[in-house]
Amino acid sequence: MDFNALFSDFGGYTITGLTVGAIYALVALGYTLVYGVLRLINFAHSEVFIAGAFAAIWGWAALGLDGNSVASGFGSIMLYLLVGALIAAVASAGTATVIERVAYRPLRKRNAPPLAFLITAIGASIAIAEAFGIYTRRRPVGAPTLVKNDVLFTVFGAEVTVVQLLILGSALAMMVALDLFINRSRTGRGIRAVAQDANTAALMGINKDRIILVVFVIGGVMAGVAGMLYDIRIGTLTYSVGFLLGLKAFTAAVLGGIGNLRGALVGGLLLGLVENYASALFGSNWKDLAAFVVLVVLLMFRPTGLLGESLGRARA
Amino acid sequence: MTSVREWIDSGRHAVAERWHNAPRWMRWAVIAAVIVFFYALPNREFYQWLGPIPTTGSNFGQVLFTVSIYVLLAVGLNIVVGFAGLLDLGYFGFFAVGAYTVAVLTSPSSDLKTLWPWLLALPVALVLTMVSGVMLGTPTLRLRGDYLAIVTLGFAEMIRVAATASDFLKGQRGFNQIPHPPGSYSDGKPIFGVLDPRPYYWLVLTLIILVVIGVRNLNRSRVGRAWISIREDEDAAQLMGVPTFKFKLWAFASGAFIGGLAGALFAGKQNFVSSQNLELLNSIIILAAVILGGSGNIVGAIVGGGLVAYLIERFRGIEFFGVELYEYRFMFFGLVLVVMMIFRPQGLIPNRRRAAEFKDRRKEVIVGG
Amino acid sequence: MGETVQKPTVPEQAGAPAVESTAGDREPLLEVDHVTLRFGGVVALNDVDFTLYKGEILGLIGPNGAGKTTCFNAMTGIYQPSEGEIRFRGERITGKKKHHITKMGMARTFQNIRLFPEMTALENIQVGADAHHKTSVISALFRLPRHRREERDGIEKAERLLDFVGISGRMHDAARNLSYGEQRRLEIARALATDPVLLCLDEPAAGFNPAEKEELLQLIRKIRDQGITVLLIEHDMRLVMGVTDRIVVLEFGKKIAEGLPAEVREDHRVIAAYLGVPDDDVA
Numbered sequence: 001m002d003f004n005a006l007f008s009d010f011g012g013y014t015i016t017g018l019t020v021g022a023i024y025a026l027v028a029l030g031y032t033l034v035y036g037v038l039r040l041i042n043f044a045h046s047e048v049f050i051a052g053a054f055a056a057i058w059g060w061a062a063l064g065l066d067g068n069s070v071a072s073g074f075g076s077i078m079l080y081l082l083v084g085a086l087i088a089a090v091a092s093a094g095t096a097t098v099i100e101r102v103a104y105r106p107l108r109k110r111n112a113p114p115l116a117f118l119i120t121a122i123g124a125s126i127a128i129a130e131a132f133g134i135y136t137r138r139r140p141v142g143a144p145t146l147v148k149n150d151v152l153f154t155v156f157g158a159e160v161t162v163v164q165l166l167i168l169g170s171a172l173a174m175m176v177a178l179d180l181f182i183n184r185s186r187t188g189r190g191i192r193a194v195a196q197d198a199n200t201a202a203l204m205g206i207n208k209d210r211i212i213l214v215v216f217v218i219g220g221v222m223a224g225v226a227g228m229l230y231d232i233r234i235g236t237l238t239y240s241v242g243f244l245l246g247l248k249a250f251t252a253a254v255l256g257g258i259g260n261l262r263g264a265l266v267g268g269l270l271l272g273l274v275e276n277y278a279s280a281l282f283g284s285n286w287k288d289l290a291a292f293v294v295l296v297v298l299l300m301f302r303p304t305g306l307l308g309e310s311l312g313r314a315r316a
Numbered sequence: 317m318t319s320v321r322e323w324i325d326s327g328r329h330a331v332a333e334r335w336h337n338a339p340r341w342m343r344w345a346v347i348a349a350v351i352v353f354f355y356a357l358p359n360r361e362f363y364q365w366l367g368p369i370p371t372t373g374s375n376f377g378q379v380l381f382t383v384s385i386y387v388l389l390a391v392g393l394n395i396v397v398g399f400a401g402l403l404d405l406g407y408f409g410f411f412a413v414g415a416y417t418v419a420v421l422t423s424p425s426s427d428l429k430t431l432w433p434w435l436l437a438l439p440v441a442l443v444l445t446m447v448s449g450v451m452l453g454t455p456t457l458r459l460r461g462d463y464l465a466i467v468t469l470g471f472a473e474m475i476r477v478a479a480t481a482s483d484f485l486k487g488q489r490g491f492n493q494i495p496h497p498p499g500s501y502s503d504g505k506p507i508f509g510v511l512d513p514r515p516y517y518w519l520v521l522t523l524i525i526l527v528v529i530g531v532r533n534l535n536r537s538r539v540g541r542a543w544i545s546i547r548e549d550e551d552a553a554q555l556m557g558v559p560t561f562k563f564k565l566w567a568f569a570s571g572a573f574i575g576g577l578a579g580a581l582f583a584g585k586q587n588f589v590s591s592q593n594l595e596l597l598n599s600i601i602i603l604a605a606v607i608l609g610g611s612g613n614i615v616g617a618i619v620g621g622g623l624v625a626y627l628i629e630r631f632r633g634i635e636f637f638g639v640e641l642y643e644y645r646f647m648f649f650g651l652v653l654v655v656m657m658i659f660r661p662q663g664l665i666p667n668r669r670r671a672a673e674f675k676d677r678r679k680e681v682i683v684g685g
Numbered sequence: 686m687g688e689t690v691q692k693p694t695v696p697e698q699a700g701a702p703a704v705e706s707t708a709g710d711r712e713p714l715l716e717v718d719h720v721t722l723r724f725g726g727v728v729a730l731n732d733v734d735f736t737l738y739k740g741e742i743l744g745l746i747g748p749n750g751a752g753k754t755t756c757f758n759a760m761t762g763i764y765q766p767s768e769g770e771i772r773f774r775g776e777r778i779t780g781k782k783k784h785h786i787t788k789m790g791m792a793r794t795f796q797n798i799r800l801f802p803e804m805t806a807l808e809n810i811q812v813g814a815d816a817h818h819k820t821s822v823i824s825a826l827f828r829l830p831r832h833r834r835e836e837r838d839g840i841e842k843a844e845r846l847l848d849f850v851g852i853s854g855r856m857h858d859a860a861r862n863l864s865y866g867e868q869r870r871l872e873i874a875r876a877l878a879t880d881p882v883l884l885c886l887d888e889p890a891a892g893f894n895p896a897e898k899e900e901l902l903q904l905i906r907k908i909r910d911q912g913i914t915v916l917l918i919e920h921d922m923r924l925v926m927g928v929t930d931r932i933v934v935l936e937f938g939k940k941i942a943e944g945l946p947a948e949v950r951e952d953h954r955v956i957a958a959y960l961g962v963p964d965d966d967v968a
Binding site: 035039041102103106107110112113114115116117118119120122123124125126127128129130131134243244247250251254283285286288289291292293295296299300303 | 397403455456458459460461462463465466467469470471473474477478480481596597600603604607611643644646647649650651652653654656657658661
Binding site for chain 3: 530533534537538539540541542544545548549551552553554555556557558559560566570
């Protein structure tokens with residue numbers, strides 16, 4: 001264990017961890033929302049994320065920015081970012097909707113057992129990832145450099161770059177907006193009602209299919225934005241990265257308490273931190289292991305996650 | 317569409333009906349014929365008459381070996397998922413434990429330098445996989461089903477990461493010169509060599525038969541009833557006196573044992589084990605094979621495992637309008653899963669009522685006891 | 686050889702006649718000792734206290750939501766009491782594993798039938814009979830003598846019990862294909878297969894017509910005549926009055942009356958709480 005590495009740049013590892021964690025958190029929201037409403041692990045959500053990440057890159061390419069381009073000028077950068085986020089959000093929400101319609105709804109109509117849903121989800125996930133893999137010839141695709149990775153300011157000895165600030169800022173803004181939407185709006189009330197008791201909600205005149213669609217769309221938008229932020233942070237994208245990222249985002253959702261929106265945020269950030277501290281201590285090869293060790297230990301002592309399962313009923 | 321399905325269904329029912337009404341000797345004859353067929357299959361003299369069945373892109377004996385390993389894994393996972401109803405998404409992890417144990421104990425590239433023969437390492441590998449199953453199961457089997465799924469997936473991933481990252485497990489460089497299983501022909505040449513994959517296939521096939529007999533015995537006993545009662549209604553099972561945790565742990569350990577066996581066989585055949593053998597997708601493929609074949613049914617698991625592994629290999633070397641079909645194999649696989657769950661969620665050979673078998677079984681028991 | 690084969694006791698063993706138990710030796714079998722059970726802020730059981738004596742049929746009644754099934758669940762180990770304790774055969778069962786409580790001799794049925802739907806009737810009962818079997822994975826794997834012996838005993842016992850509850854014709858049918866009444870009977874048979882000293886029936890007559898109820902009454906008496914103590918949760922007053930030796934009445938999680946059926950019927954609190962309520966089942 002290398003404590004020197006960790007403590008010499010503790011602030012830096014913390015900021016990086018939070019940045020990675022923010023992306024996990026955005027993706028985790030999709031898992032948590034769908035799970036809250038349908039009690040379903042939407043295994044294909046990782047491909048919803050990948051769809052957004054590719055869409056943003058291809059959108060920028062259509063605007064003339066390929067993997068080697070460097071954008072300049074504050075106004076045009078903001079514009080590119082917004083357009084990228086929009087395209088990614090639409091692509092991801094669209095993918096999520098298609099998955100819901102084609103894969104899940106027919107099963108729901110027939111009241112299929114949970115295992116059937118999971119297998120369908122796995123099938124959809126593999127098919128979509130492979131389609132991207134075949135289309136990109138299984139090679140990484142480069143994203144343009146929209147935001148220069150300059151150090152913006154220093155907190156407690158930790159340098160914060162523009163990219164990190166952008167990711168943390170936009171992720172937090174999205175979460176606050178979602179939180180307000182779920183807690184204040186009429187549709188948000190509907191979502192909470194269906195999550196608590198779908199049958200009663202249906203009796204109260206709430207259209208369950210519509211609520212489910214909304215949930216998939218919201219999850220898709222969040223995952224799409226996460227995909228674009230991922231492009232900006234990493235700079236390249238391979239079709240297969242969704243699987244592991246999705247797995248970790250799901251872990252984050254479980255960590256925070258699945259079905260609980262704020263839990264997804266806490267879980268995501270925590271997972272990002274744990275991973276980065278672990279990579280400082282044990283070497284970056286081991287960082288993937290840390291996430292699962294934390295998960296197993298947590299589930300042993302607190303099976304409902306850190307904040308409990310609140311979107312749906314807390315199960316006895 | 318529907319009428320075609322009904323037609324297929326009625327055909328299947330008719331076959332099932334005939335099977336169960338057939339006299340005992342006839343059923344044994346059919347089973348014997350099937351077994352002989354599969355022993356004969358890797359011989360060129362035999363398979364050249366089978367039209368499109370032999371693979372074109374790769375050595376058919378080698379393909380059959382791969383397929384047989386998948387069948388073994390499907391039979392093992394079927395205990396966990398099909399009988400006990402425990403969703404294990406990381407089953408391939410046990411395969412890895414088996415293969416790596418053999419590698420570490422036998423390979424000259426291992427730090428241990430024990431250089432054991434394969435046959436000596438095998439029981440150690442089996443015990444270690446069972447222990448790893450119990451170690452994974454003890455904290456997790458109390459959890460709810462969906463959490464179990466994610467934790468098992470995490471387990472397989474942990475093993476992959478450990479294999480990639482640790483110096484002891486050699487990462488991508490892996491272990492080479494793992495010894496083959498023992499045995500030699502009368503002229504002194506080893507049975508299990510480098511060139512001919514057939515003896516390995518026959519070995520795995522024989523072990524599959526033994527494992528299936530064992531699993532069938534378990535399934536038709538207090539143990540099997542406990543597993544199925546847990547799958548059907550865990551609380552009720554417990555209130556009827558079933559020690560559910562204990563039997564869930566047994567399901568995990570039995571499944572792990574078979575997974576470890578498959579891993580050890582693979583290591584003995586391949587000579588070489590590295591972290592590149594540990595694709596996460598493998599766990600998913602085996603699970604999908606079990607569900608596809610018909611979860612909870614041993615024959616279904618065999619058919620599912622065999623079919624999935626065979627079709628994936630069958631795509632190799634086929635060009636279709638200038639496109640290599642092998643490239644598309646997993647995409648098709650994913651789509652088949654979706655379509656299958658929509659149109660036939662119970663699998664190809666579903667967990668049929670065992671009523672008809674029961675009469676024989678009673679006789680058996682009474683005569684035997 | 687040396688081992689003693691656990692003889693299935695249920696249908697053969699003629700137990701103590703009912704008269705004896707109600708009159709003379711009042712040996713406590715199950716003591717619910719000032720049990721309180723809270724879920725969050727809700728008090729589901731409030732200081733419930735009663736004793737069940739060996740050989741009797743005790744009715745546990747009360748309006749819907751009175752806490753009858755909750756009380757059942759506390760007894761069978763599903764819920765842990767917040768205060769007080771439950772003793773079975775003199776042993777404290779609070780905190781014991783559910784399957785262990787079953788092995789101690791307490792068996793139950795469920796208000797909403799919970800059979801193993803994909804298993805046959807025979808197999809369902811075998812699961813119950815397995816409670817006292819010791820076949821290990823190894824002996825099942827190699828079909829060792831113990832496995833064969835227990836398997837044979839289990840099947841014989843299951844056949845007897847199917848006959849006892851009157852559904853022997855459905856032995857090889859999947860539980861889910863049985864009629865509602867047959868499923869109720871199968872549940873009782875499955876519970877009896879665990880060789881209970883105490884059988885807890887949770888609204889066994891729900892959804893029955895009068896003729897079926899009459900048959901059920903006879904079945905319950907037959908079970909008691911085997912020496913098995915019966916705890917009966919029931920909604921149907923006539924059924925309860927007709928078969929029970931004593932009655933405990935719950936309302937809002939509290940015990941409001943206890944006594945002989947005739948006494949309980951006259952109790953003004955019971956009339957107010959229960960009989961006063963217009964109820965189809967009462968009529």
